Amino acid sequence: MDLDKSLADSQVPRLEGLAELAPTFSVSVLHCHPDANPKAAFRSLVNFLRTTLESRGRAQSVRCLGEVVLAESDRIEGIGSLVELGIDGLYVSARERRTMPSWSGEHHQVFDVANQLTVVVRRGAFVVIHAPVSDEALRRWSQKSNDRYRYLPGAILRRTLQGDGKTVWLRGVHRRRATKADSKTLGGLRIQEALDDEDGSFALSAAVIDYVPLDESAVVHGRLTVSLAKSRLYWKIQVDLATFLAAATETVSLFEKSLTVEPPEEQFWQLAVPETELSNVYGAYDVTIAEPDELPAAADPDGELTERMELLRNSFLEVRGHPKSPAFTAVVGFEGTEAGSLSITPVARGSGFDLDIRFAGTPSNEAMARQIRDAVGTGELLRIYYESGHTFDEHQIHLQNQTAPPFANLDFADFGDHRVHQEKPLVRGDQAIHDAIGRNNDHSLFAWVTTTYTTGWLVCDDGAGEVADFLHLVNGTLTAIHVKGAQSTSSTRNVAVTAYQEVVAQAVKNLRLLDNRALVGRFTTPRIARPAAWLDGTRHTDLSGFVSALRARTTLNKTQVVIVQPHLLRPVHDAARKAAEEGKPTRDSRSLALLDGLLRSARRTVISHWDDLTVIGSE
Template sequence: MDIDKSLVDSPAPRLEGLAELTPTFSVAVLHCNPDADPKAAFRSLVTFLRTTLESRGQARSVRCLGEVVLAEPDQIEGVGSLLELGIDGLYASVRERRTMPSWAGEDQQVFDVANQLTVVVRCGAFVVLHTPVSDEALRKWLQKFKGLYRYLPSAILRRTLQGDGKTVWLRGVHRRRATKADSKTLGGLRIQEVLDDEDGSFALSAAVIDYLPLDESAVVRGRLTVSPAKSHLYWKFRVDLLTFLAAATETVTLFEKSFAVEPPEEPFWQLAVPETELANVYGAYDVTIAEPDELPGAADPDGELAERAELLRNSFLEVRGHSGSPAFTAVVGREGAEVGSLSIKPAARGDGFELDVRFAGTPSNEAVARQIRDAVGNGELLRIYYESGHTFGECQINLQNQTAPPFANLEFADFGRYRVNQEKPSVRGDQAIHDAIGLINDCSLFAWVATAYPTGWLVCDDGAGEVADFLHLADGTLTAIHVKGAQSTSSTRQVAVTAYQEVVAQAVKNLRLLDNRSLIERFTTPRIARPAAWLDGTRQTELSEFLTALRARTTLNKTKVVIVQPHLLRPVHDAARKAAEEGKPTRDSRSLTLLDGLLRSARRTVISHWDDLTVIGSE
């Protein structure tokens, strides 16, 4: 287990017992610039880590307990050679860091002691870092030595590791206003299904995904937290060193493939769009200071970010933007007194951006102005809002996503002999309508519903004060079915939003009536003497067993809403959708966009109460 002699000798003792380490796979991944020598870049990185880890910062003391640097031929006792593991270089160190608790007085000799592990793995042009060194310090080093490493492109981080989103941390890119959150966190079974066009004004800070690799033998799987702006991955398990190294080489292989071929589509495509061209950004008009603790996984062991944020919050930055340019001037001061001006402009940094901050003219109070300038740094704590609709934040520039997605739950059915423009049987009176549903001469949409739901209970509630036209109950799942006839029977009828407005409004208005206890009370004494009802397709004369089935439901059972409105034809829908996708809008494509918006809004309301909304059109 020989130390790489090309590195500066260290006075620290050699770290023994590597195989016994059990680090958490919480890592940043860097990619060596093509013009740099990966071996030389790795040596520089190790030198930087040594220097940083020796820095006391706000701690009372730091002490290296041991370190080791290994090259390709070296062995890790109990694990194997780096060559066998597919690793080109490894650096590991442990330091002791002693800090005074916030509650302790200056005269009390009481300390918090933390033992911190650093493990850095080099695989070709990639390095995988597990370290207590802050993202801020690492970012500054990368900026100082631009020719060595860079963070992975955020698109690679967002798109390589696919899976059901479980949690997302979002930051707003919209104009700040009291009626909309600046940031938010969402959790659920599959966040991709939760996000909608209203989330197009939020950008992704980080996401927890349920990662399921294509390779069944893959080590890394399950819950992964991905922070694209920080090039950071967190796999919640604490693992032995061999598993840690396998996870590192495995993720590097995945990222190498993503660099070679186009990665999959964006998993959270509804969110704000990352901007790559500064020429599209102009008119800065406002700036806010981000809270360090609102950024998931932010590493700030020395409290530097918190100190800078506090200094900026106690200062003022008055933005004076430039039309046609992302650059702007910030008049800065403290306690109401102006101390100078800063010239600030975003500059490309790898896949993202950082702020170039300089004095604009001679400050009236250079000491205070310099403090504010240094606190601004590369822009890690700033959010800058532009008239162009862009927002700078977390070293990324994002534009609000104005592309409204299609309504997700649109289905088409063959209505065959049934009249798509006739909602119910052509008779008068509530009881007469119920009695006529499904008779031989009934070609109404009510009759179609009776044939479309042949299993479980189907109960008609048509009439004044109805919950829905029908309620379907099977295996505990309750479906409220609302029916509306098409405005025309023409085989070329156009998309019409008005055909859906009334039935959608009715479905939304009646959502609170679907509470199970309310339904039991309602059907214990039904409004209609003999409501039309079927059990497994057979007509029933009374509802006692239906009530028994309702009482057997629990909060685990699903409640859904279905709207049957056959006005929308599949061929017309498909042609309109294609025209929109090809950028050749037609009358139908514009109407379909409006219809999508109506149905998406209705679905948001439905899922705020129950499980989901489905709309059925005509083949």
């Protein structure tokens, strides 16, 4: 179809005043198939969008208010030529959509009126689409039009836009069970730091990123929501059309570069791993249907997805998997009545996967079986679980991430002349120990603590019922320090998990004792007559100043836990880590993996109460 001629023949008026438009930068970014002509693909896309804008769906009526299509030689009054803007094509339309509110009865002529804007920008082989059409309608059109456009690969979306993760929406790829969530949402200052290996059974659906561009003059910056399966970006800022177009071309340039060069590393590397080879997927054993609250109204403006979801949730799909293939047969029916069988096969399409669905044999109730088949569509409402450990969901296939990461907060210190195997002074009795710390040639690890933490308050609490061996308080930050001597003084001592088990267990057990009000009460009347304490490196026995400093703390102040255990040597650690990375496991690399697991588990417990855990080994 000649698009220019169809617009000229249309009864819809030309949309004027483009420079005054103020769209939100909520867009889908698609990439033209390598074998397609970008200009022809753009014309096809615009014709499709014009058709959807004329579709009434559940609305009482729709009316196109105006539209315009511009080529690279055209100008936008008040903004400039498309050539100057770096744009090869532009389509803009506006329509009015009238719907009857759910609370309005048949005889109440009350309508909700929404005015919807469509903006499509073409730059080279990319299009940036801001439109009321649902993501699934756009995907189905792409499939039916011989894949003129592809969705961007999830890896490109995850890696290109770097920044602190503020919110993530995760969906489980693990076997469903009552003891683990199917999905979860996390929010925080930097989600990358909050994720751990237990999140390896969750895949990323979408994320809010505090995006920091490399170019300080970049238009797009700040909070961006990235939806992977929908190839969608949302910048929560309403902008004028000139800024919208600049943001579109800037975003396309970023993705162009990422598709031609190796993008940055994964930001959420702890999560499930995207699968690209269907040959690795086998043994389907279960399916689930999307929950109603998983379908936001904005993604389903005409209610078509909701209707299909309701039909599927009232149907049954009994899975019969294949032990060597991702394909499977689903016996389907409705209200206990079997209608037939469907042959369902995942197929790679663009940057994701769709489901190819056909009848397996002759259905006993063709109308019912066809209804269920059509409701399944290309799989947008299904989650399929495989014995291979994979899950099909949102047109992606993921495998649980079984790679346990290293413990994140491992530091190494030079203990100098201090004896790494001696925890405290070699005297008996709580008071004697407190009196001897750092005196009379004390070379214990307790003495090392006093020479390391020389600012603010340092208070020893060693003894029966201790909170920690030491408490360090400076500028409101409280650190509980637990000390344990190494099992050996050998300069080649092996990694030993047992050296850490006792001190880790003690640190975890005492977490609740770090409540600030409890500490104030505890140290107002010390249980040791002359507790060992230091203020800015000078010895004190009066803890009233320490108690006052505790009272001055607020909920904004941090509480941290430090474990000092010098048994782990940096050279031994580094060699073990290298052996693991090269796939040449050794005794030490296996022990280090166990130690990583112990410390990661402890850190999860610590950060569920306080701020963080750090473990100190020996240089």
